[in-house]
Amino acid sequence: MAGRGSRLRPHSLTVPKPLIPVAGQPIVHRLVKDIAKVLKQPIEEIAFILGDPAWFGDEVVSSLEELAQDLGAKASIYRQDKPLGTGHAIMCAKPSLSGPAVIAYADTLIRAQFDLDPKADSVIWTKRVDNPEAYGVVKLNEDEEIIELVEKPESFVNDQAVIGIYYFKDVGVLKEKLQEILDKNVMNGGEYQINDGIKRMMADGKIFKTGTVDEWMDCGNKAITIETNQRMLSFIKADGEEQLIASSAKFDNSNIIEPCFIGENVSLKNSTIGPYVSIGNNTSVEDSIVKNSLIQSHTSIKNANLDEAMIGNHVKYDGNYTSISIGDYSILE
Missing domain, CATH: 3.90.550.10 (Spore Coat Polysaccharide Biosynthesis Protein SpsA; Chain A)
Known part of the structure; x- marks a missing residue:
């Protein structure tokens, strides 16, 4: 390692x-x-x-x-x-x-x-x-x-x-x-x-x-990791051995297209998530469409249309970009 x-x-x-x-x-x-x-x-x-x-x-x-x-x-x-x-x-x-x-x-x-x-x-x-x-x-x-x-x-x-x-x-x-x-x-x-x-x-x-x-x-790299996330979600969904959507996640007028991983205390509002999306703990997504993407924890996503995106921890994102790669502690508003 x-x-x-x-x-x-x-x-x-x-x-x-x-x-x-x-x-x-x-x-x-x-x-x-x-x-x-x-x-x-x-x-x-x-x-x-x-x-x-x-x-x-x-x-x-x-x-x-x-x-x-x-x-x-x-x-x-x-x-x-x-x-x-x-x-x-x-x-x-x-x-x-x-x-x-x-x-x-x-x-x-x-x-x-x-x-x-x-x-x-x-x-x-x-x-x-x-x-x-x-x-x-x-x-x-x-x-x-x-x-x-x-x-x-x-x-x-x-x-x-x-x-x-x-x-x-x-x-x-x-x-x-x-x-x-x-x-x-x-x-x-x-x-x-x-x-x-x-x-x-x-x-x-x-x-x-x-x-x-x-x-x-x-x-x-980013593209291959997103593809691997997609494949793993499909395998996990088929196996049925892991819980992919946390019970503490909150959905307000939002739709999930499986398979997706939704972590603890995730908040979704007026959004469509999936397929093939992983969202880490304590992240919020509002007024957004997200598919084929990896989003880590403690991040805020607003007004997004994301596809093949990879977003890190503690990020604030509000914008029009689609296929993005943003590291930890970044702000894009």
Whole structure:
């Protein structure tokens, strides 16, 4: 979680990207819960690798500790002080790298149902894509084992893209290989990469298999995050496992076109909301039409016609703009 999320600015200027809510919950909260569903077994510990304490401060730590506690797990907090790559970030959590473990990057969301292959030393989670040349993909042998990771192949190798979630039967083996990389200063693009540790495991004969997810949703920038919010709302509505509209929300001459997430103490007046809108706690919307949009908490919206908009916390908005991106504590009147 140590990155600054520069592609999602201005929203990530005041809130770390993994904690930006999508469909009513922070991205990292949804990701961890979805991984837990796939694993179907108790989780003892969740280790979070964060960046600068000035950015990932006490409030962030408290949120992550509560997330772990809700899953019956211990939270361990580590810091990556310099952006030296995925391999370096993982090694920042060295004390936690033993036994079976999942490693995940906290900027994507998934929907998946599959069983971990008990014969595999590691499972790399993938998603079938239409344009594999734009991704890192896996190369398989006749036994459906991963024998190579290929970054943005110029000719067709496979259509299963690596999404950044990995299972290791014993993550201590990966730790050993990543330590070798650090000791020998093996870098790619000026960074220490997890793939170099994985390749060394493959060279030792470790068995890698795929676990293919049904849905893979990115939260890299504003447009993609709005699309992910739409898809998550549809999934949640179909599942029926979460309450999307808070009982404390107030509606005055307003219409909601589902699916939408409406948070606690939201006030809607003379407005049409939806479909595919998420509104955070303590926000008011008046004399407005809002669809396909994300609006966070403690915000006031008036006289708006919004479509594909992303609006932060503590914003005051009164105007004619449609597809906008406004960060926290902004005023547009």
